[in-house]
Amino acid sequence: MAGAVSSKGCQKIRGSQIRDLLDAKRYVLFDCDGVIWNGETAVPGAPEVVSLLKQQGKGVFFVTNNCTRPRENYVQKFSRLGFNDVVQEEIFSSAYCSAVYLRDVAKVQGKVFVIGGNGVYKELRDAGVPFVEEETDVAGGSIYDCPLDSEVRAVLVGYDEKFTFLKLAKACCYLRNAECLFLATDPDPWHPLRGGRVTPGSGSLTAALETATERKATVIGKPSRFMFECIASQFGVDPAQSLMIGDRLETDILFGANCGLDTMLTLTGVSQMDEAEGYKDSDAPDKKDFVPDYVVDTIADFLQAQGED
Amino acid sequence: MAGAVSSKGCQKIRGSQIRDLLDAKRYVLFDCDGVIWNGETAVPGAPEVVSLLKQQGKGVFFVTNNCTRPRENYVQKFSRLGFNDVVQEEIFSSAYCSAVYLRDVAKVQGKVFVIGGNGVYKELRDAGVPFVEEETDVAGGSIYDCPLDSEVRAVLVGYDEKFTFLKLAKACCYLRNAECLFLATDPDPWHPLRGGRVTPGSGSLTAALETATERKATVIGKPSRFMFECIASQFGVDPAQSLMIGDRLETDILFGANCGLDTMLTLTGVSQMDEAEGYKDSDAPDKKDFVPDYVVDTIADFLQAQGED
Numbered sequence: 001m002a003g004a005v006s007s008k009g010c011q012k013i014r015g016s017q018i019r020d021l022l023d024a025k026r027y028v029l030f031d032c033d034g035v036i037w038n039g040e041t042a043v044p045g046a047p048e049v050v051s052l053l054k055q056q057g058k059g060v061f062f063v064t065n066n067c068t069r070p071r072e073n074y075v076q077k078f079s080r081l082g083f084n085d086v087v088q089e090e091i092f093s094s095a096y097c098s099a100v101y102l103r104d105v106a107k108v109q110g111k112v113f114v115i116g117g118n119g120v121y122k123e124l125r126d127a128g129v130p131f132v133e134e135e136t137d138v139a140g141g142s143i144y145d146c147p148l149d150s151e152v153r154a155v156l157v158g159y160d161e162k163f164t165f166l167k168l169a170k171a172c173c174y175l176r177n178a179e180c181l182f183l184a185t186d187p188d189p190w191h192p193l194r195g196g197r198v199t200p201g202s203g204s205l206t207a208a209l210e211t212a213t214e215r216k217a218t219v220i221g222k223p224s225r226f227m228f229e230c231i232a233s234q235f236g237v238d239p240a241q242s243l244m245i246g247d248r249l250e251t252d253i254l255f256g257a258n259c260g261l262d263t264m265l266t267l268t269g270v271s272q273m274d275e276a277e278g279y280k281d282s283d284a285p286d287k288k289d290f291v292p293d294y295v296v297d298t299i300a301d302f303l304q305a306q307g308e309d
Numbered sequence: 310m311a312g313a314v315s316s317k318g319c320q321k322i323r324g325s326q327i328r329d330l331l332d333a334k335r336y337v338l339f340d341c342d343g344v345i346w347n348g349e350t351a352v353p354g355a356p357e358v359v360s361l362l363k364q365q366g367k368g369v370f371f372v373t374n375n376c377t378r379p380r381e382n383y384v385q386k387f388s389r390l391g392f393n394d395v396v397q398e399e400i401f402s403s404a405y406c407s408a409v410y411l412r413d414v415a416k417v418q419g420k421v422f423v424i425g426g427n428g429v430y431k432e433l434r435d436a437g438v439p440f441v442e443e444e445t446d447v448a449g450g451s452i453y454d455c456p457l458d459s460e461v462r463a464v465l466v467g468y469d470e471k472f473t474f475l476k477l478a479k480a481c482c483y484l485r486n487a488e489c490l491f492l493a494t495d496p497d498p499w500h501p502l503r504g505g506r507v508t509p510g511s512g513s514l515t516a517a518l519e520t521a522t523e524r525k526a527t528v529i530g531k532p533s534r535f536m537f538e539c540i541a542s543q544f545g546v547d548p549a550q551s552l553m554i555g556d557r558l559e560t561d562i563l564f565g566a567n568c569g570l571d572t573m574l575t576l577t578g579v580s581q582m583d584e585a586e587g588y589k590d591s592d593a594p595d596k597k598d599f600v601p602d603y604v605v606d607t608i609a610d611f612l613q614a615q616g617e618d
Contacts, residue, residue: 142470143508161451163474165509172499172507190481190521198481199452200474204521212499212513 009291010265010276018305021262021294027059027242029231029261031222032074033066034247034269035299037081043268045300047082052306054085061231062086063244065186065221065251067095067158067202070122089234094185094202094221095119097230098156099127101220106181110153113174115167115205120158120185143169157206157217158185161199168208175213182213186221188251222255245299247271249279249290257289265292266299318600319574319585327614330571330603336368336551338540338570340531341383342375343556343578344608346390352577354609356391361615363394370540371395372553374495374530374560376404376467376511379431398543403494403511403530404428406539407465408436410529415490419462422483424476424514429467429494452478466515466526467494470508477517484522491522495530497560531555531564554608556580558588558599566598574601575608 013021022028030036036046053060062074069077071091078086098120102108112131114120124131132149143166155171174180188201206217220226231237239260246252247269256263265276279290296302322330331337339345345355362369371383378386380400387395407429411417421440423429433440441458452475464480483489497510515526529535540546548569555561556578565572574585588599605611 143506144502148506161474163477165470165472168472168513169508172509172513173505176505176507189523193453196482196485197452197457198485198521199478200481200517200521204477204481204517207520208509208513208517211516212507212509214498 009280009288009293010273010295011293012273012295014296014301015305018296018302021243022053022056022058022302022305025058025241025243025262027061027235027237028053029061029063029228029242029244029256030299031246031248031252031269032062032064035245035252035266036062036083037077038268040081042081042083043298043300045298045303047084049299049302050083051085052303059235059237060086060090061235061237062091063222063227063231063255064092065094065188065202067093067098067119067185067221068117069093069095069119070126071096072122073119092227092231093119093123094227095123095158096127097227098158098183098185098220099123099129100230101183101226102129102154102156102181103127105226106154106183108154108181111149111151112154112156113149113152113171114156114158115160115163115171115209116156116158116185116202117160117162120156124156141166143173146170148173152180154181154183155209156183156185157202157209159188159202160205163205168205168212171209172212175209175215182209182215182217184217184219184221187219187223188221222251223258224255225258228255228259228261249276249292253292254289256292262294263292264294264296266296268298318589318597318602319582319604320602321582321604323605323610324614327605327611330552331362331365331367331611331614334367334550334552334571336370336544336546337362338370338372338537338551338553338565339608340555340557340561340578341371341373344554344561344575345371345392346386347577349390351390351392352607352609354607354612356393358608358611359392360394361612368544368546369395369399370544370546371400372531372536372540372564373401374403374497374511375428376402376407376494376530377426377428378402378404379428379435380405381431382428401536401540402428402432403536404432404467405436406536407467407492407494407529408432408438409539410492410527410535411438411463411465411490412436414535415463415492417463417490420458420460421463421465422458422461422480423465423467424469424472424480424518425465425467425494425511426469426471429465433465450475452482455479457482461489463490463492464518465492465494466511466518468497468511469514472514477514477521480518481521484518484524491518491524491526493526493528493530496528496532497530531560532567533564534567537564537568537570558585558601562601563598565601571603572601573603573605575605577607
């Protein structure tokens with residue numbers, strides 16, 4: 001069986017095709033990095049696109065696996081990069097959604113032990129979810145004799161540049177209790193840094209803990225469905241009227257497919273057209289959810305689309 | 310297809326059966342913890358068993374995944390626990406075998422970046438394998454700006470209570486180079502501590518790095534074959550004349566099976582008879598290598614066996 005035949009997927013659209021698609025949608029979900037900005041630089045035209053969609057009365061949401069910042073820092077970043085009408089309630093980070101999950105879904109009865117940074121701690125605090133205060137001095141402690149908090153009922157793992165063996169070992173001890181929840185903010189294995197360097201992602205730290213505990217974490221971030229459920233429950237969003245726009249096939253596009261959304265790949269980030277075509281032409285059935293419905297060079301093409309007939 | 314039928318495996322032996330088996334073997338390989346000692350206590354009779362086998366002219370070897378001590382510390386432990394005739398050359402730890410692998414098999418041309426403790430560093434030094442000196446103060450460094458050593462050609466991961474995010478991130482950067490070897494001392498996921506606590510094993514730290522690098526480590530320790538190849542190359546050991554004795558089915562017994570050795574489970578450690586029988590009765594073909602050929606309550610039964618006719 002050579003060469004799957006499919007007429008759907010990877011449709012490169014422009015002009016009136018983009019306009020017709022957007023006319024049919026009431027909600028637009030954006031991934032952030034690689035879609036509306038790259039690091040500290042806005043994708044040219046992206047601020048105007050966001051403003052335009054909002055002026056048209058659409059619901060606009062930002063869905064990011066990045067758990068390092070609290071949402072208020074995102075609001076500041078949006079403003080700094082020229083996005084002047086984005087509010088905190090439109091931002092769904094994996095740190096915020098993890099806090100919501102613990103409070104509203106798991107209804108955790110006890111404290112959360114955190115492997116993570118400021119973004120995670122702040123969102124937990126804002127959500128009123130109790131957690132073990134981050135130790136500022138663990139130099140003297142060891143897993144043989146350190147205190148363990150008997151009120152811990154969940155372990156939450158995110159990106160943590162202060163990750164240590166002792167944190168990992170404590171989390172292992174807490175997770176010996178089968179009643180203790182095991183959550184991860186996101187599955188990202190690594191992130192690129194400047195100069196060819198890389199840094200391990202939340203998924204890497206989670207893998208250490210999964211191996212040591214012989215348990216699997218519940219993952220909150222994309223491509224898991226929960227971040228969309230979080231948006232849907234707060235804003236009554238209908239999947240059929242929603243478009244997910246992202247730059248990573250294995251994360252954003254799969255997330256959209258998992259949630260029943262139309263999906264659009266933008267080529268300003270990680271994944272490129274040949275990878276999308278490769279998944280489309282693949283015989284493997286589990287690859288079809290990586291294929292975006294639509295492709296644009298950049299979301300700035302949305303602006304041009306409005307001027308055409 | 311219910312209930313696999315097998316006449317081989319899990320044979321509980323005693324007295325003359327043990328004697329006949331030992332008479333047929335020239336080499337005896339022991340796992341350490343759970344077999345000849347438990348922590349700091351010798352299994353009663355174990356020192357006498359080791360002495361007896363050596364008096365009978367057999368080659369006796371100790372094969373341990375524990376990478377925390379250099380072999381000279383093992384010699385001291387043997388002596389402290391009443392084993393008076395064990396020499397360093399008979400001890401094959403995953404740290405020692407990793408150093409041998411890097412020097413003699415991989416013939417690494419450059420430095421080794423180590424995630425591990427004193428056992429690993431000492432064995433590398435003794436083997437003359439160059440490595441990046443362990444930083445004693447990394448508090449100020451970050452993966453964004455820390456120095457990286459351009460001579461690194463291998464990353465070796467073992468148990469490391471001083472494991473940090475920065476070590477993990479540095480290892481990720483080194484492993485971006487596809488020419489850089491990726492080795493793990495052993496696959497052990499976790500280890501029990503006193504009071505119901507646990508500590509993450511080398512396998513846990515390796516999993517973090519495997520996820521972040523999207524590469525698989527070459528694992529030196531049991532159940533991989535390399536530790537036996539190491540013994541065989543130094544002592545000309547014939548698998549058919551060798552018996553592997555261990556307390557863990559998934560590690561020691563699988564190791565013996567992988568190396569073509571007869572295997573014996575001793576019940577003074579982790580695995581028990583019902584687990585061995587469970588694997589024997591399993592329909593799954595990949596479980597048959599977990600089934601020991603022979604089972605004894607304790608290796609002290611070897612002593613009794615000598616007195617019987």
